[in-house]
Amino acid sequence: MVVTYYSTDSFSSKLYIRWPELDLDMRIYDAETDLRATTPLLCMTITIDNIATPTYHSDIRGVPAVDHAKIARFKRALQLKSSVTLTFTVGMKYSLLRPPEEVVSLLVGLTGWNLSFFTRVSRIKSRNRRLGSKKEGPADLMLWEKDLESGQNRRRVAQLTFRSQGDSEKQWISGTVNSSSTISASSDADATISICHKARGALLDVVKMTATVLDDPGHEPKATRHRPTHNDEQSELTLTFQDSRFRLEFYNLIENFKNATAGHSSTMMRRSISSGQNEPPRRMGSYASSEISPSMRVTTSGSPAF
Numbered sequence: 184m185v186v187t188y189y190s191t192d193s194f195s196s197k198l199y200i201r202w203p204e205l206d207l208d209m210r211i212y213d214a215e216t217d218l219r220a221t222t223p224l225l226c227m228t229i230t231i232d233n234i235a236t237p238t239y240h241s242d243i244r245g246v247p248a249v250d251h252a253k254i255a256r257f258k259r260a261l262q263l264k265s266s267v268t269l270t271f272t273v274g275m276k277y278s279l280l281r282p283p284e285e286v287v288s289l290l291v292g293l294t295g296w297n298l299s300f301f302t303r304v305s306r307i308k309s310r311n312r313r314l315g316s317k318k319e320g321p322a323d324l325m326l327w328e329k330d331l332e333s334g335q336n337r338r339r340v341a342q343l344t345f346r347s348q349g350d351s352e353k354q355w356i357s358g359t360v361n362s363s364s365t366i367s368a369s370s371d372a373d374a375t376i377s378i379c380h381k382a383r384g385a386l387l388d389v390v391k392m393t394a395t396v397l398d399d400p401g402h403e404p405k406a407t408r409h410r411p412t413h414n415d416e417q418s419e420l421t422l423t424f425q426d427s428r429f430r431l432e433f434y435n436l437i438e439n440f441k442n443a444t445a446g447h448s449s450t451m452m453r454r455s456i457s458s459g460q461n462e463p464p465r466r467m468g469s470y471a472s473s474e475i476s477p478s479m480r481v482t483t484s485g486s487p488a489f
Contacts, residue, residue, distance in 0.1 A: 184234070184293065186267060199234045199267060201293065204386040204395055206232035206355075208346065209301060209323055211279065214272060227273045227286060231293070232266045233386055280432045294389035296342070300326040300436050306423040307345060307356075311381070311416065321348045322356075324422065326436060327392050341440050342392035343378055353383040355394035358418065362444045366437045371427040374434055381418040 184199040207229060214224040273283045282301045290298045307319045322345040329340055341360040358378030366376040384394035424430040 184267075186269075197236065199231075199236050199265065200262070201231075201234055203388055203390045204233060204397060205294075205389050206230075206346075206386055207290075207325075207389075208232070209325075211273070211303075224275065225273045225279060227271045227283070228268055229271075229286065229289070230266060230268045234265055234267065235262045236265045237262060280428065294327075294392070296327040296329045296389070296392055298325060299328050299341075300324070300433055302424065302429045302433070303348075304345075304422045304424055308421040309356075309381075310419040310421075319347060319349070322346060323348070324433075326360075326433070328440065329392075339440065339444055343376070344387060344392060344394070346387075353385055353394070353396070355384050355387050357382045357384075357387070357392065357394040358420070360437060360440065362441050364437070364441065366434055368430060368434060369421065372424045372430055373421055374424065374430050375419055375421045376437065377417050377419050379417050381416075 184201050185196050187196045210228045214226040271285050282298050287298050302324050304324050305321055310316045325344045327342045343358050345356040347354040358381040364377050368374050382394040384396045388395040
């Protein structure tokens, strides 16, 4: 991942190493605007933790032209555990129901997943046949979608993730949404959804978009260190939204996803028994751009990883 810093007369870039396991902390708050404004602007910050950056930096400039005989060299390079915070202006207050394009494009380039929905829920009540029920405090809700291709077949998958705003060691919860998932509205602000493969962990594996646990979080993550706590049973989550608008938007997105995947499955079944030509299914629309708005503000922090 390369982040470019723009100033009035110059710009510079910084390289970050992205591990499969990240911690994404997304916040929405009021921007500093004129107090007389009737509709204040909102800003959205994305803090990306558990990334790394090398300590060396080389910038060779030839005057007046580039001297290709000069080659940057370094004797030793250390790796620093770091973080980066990106700030976006997202629009008028109380109008945010979908993530802005710039944020979606950034996360597609970073994770390969499309962020379809983001909001904060004030309460999560989970129910499981084996583990019983449990209530948790405020959390950020993220609905991710992605197209998976296998030969000429293409299918849409969806993951639901929550990042707790409490002090829990396993602050991430994830689960899979599929065509058998159910969703219902129990009140104006509450919705109950069923998910499978529920998992909890300290970080988010952005390749599979599942919560994961690392044995040694201060060092380079490895695939053999994954120990997510998950099960294949159906789990029910009752979510309390800010108001009925956010609950209705989430409800409609889940229903649309279920209808699309159900229609895709029936189409593929008809094609498998047909003797006609195998026409690949149509790709569902998603943000695929990796361009990042140059107007965003960036702050970074770092500490030695070893």
